Amino acid sequence: MRSKIQDSLGQKEDIQDQVKEQHAVWSRKKQIKDKLDETETKIESLQNELKAVTLKRDKAFENIQELRKQKFSLLPELYHCTNAKLLAAQKDIKVLKELSIVENGNKAFRDDYEKRILPSLDSRLLSPYEKPLVAPEKPVDSETETILRPV
Numbered sequence: 001m002r003s004k005i006q007d008s009l010g011q012k013e014d015i016q017d018q019v020k021e022q023h024a025v026w027s028r029k030k031q032i033k034d035k036l037d038e039t040e041t042k043i044e045s046l047q048n049e050l051k052a053v054t055l056k057r058d059k060a061f062e063n064i065q066e067l068r069k070q071k072f073s074l075l076p077e078l079y080h081c082t083n084a085k086l087l088a089a090q091k092d093i094k095v096l097k098e099l100s101i102v103e104n105g106n107k108a109f110r111d112d113y114e115k116r117i118l119p120s121l122d123s124r125l126l127s128p129y130e131k132p133l134v135a136p137e138k139p140v141d142s143e144t145e146t147i148l149r150p151v
Contacts, residue, residue, distance in 0.1 A: 087096040103109050114128060126132060 084096065084099060087099065118128065121128060121130065
């Protein structure tokens with residue numbers, strides 16, 4: 001009977017050891033799960049932040065595109081000039097001549113050109129025909145003759 005009791009005590013100790021191991025595994029599992037939840041929360045917040053930053057970037061890009069469109073819509077003559085440059089680069093002289101004839105015959109185009117070019121001409125003291133506004137001064141001779149009066 002003693003042997004049975006010792007065997008049962010031995011089994012009981014084994015069971016208690018297994019229960020202790022199981023509790024240790026559960027506590028470790030709980031720690032890992034807590035860390036996992038914390039990490040998932042961080043990932044979720046970072047994803048939300050990424051979405052916000054991406055939206056902000058997209059809005060900034062759209063704003064830049066809109067500003068570029070406005071810039072080019074305000075400067076249609078830039079496209080005109082670009083068109084003339086492209087024709088000149090392609091050496092399409094016939095079409096380039098036609099374009100210049102159309103521009104020269106267009107009163108609105110000439111008026112707009114004068115309006116845009118006049119500030120530049122004013123800063124360089126030139127007339128609309130790029131001639132100096134003021135006649136150039138003649139240099140003054142440093143050697144002047146002195147005239148003596150008879151006394």
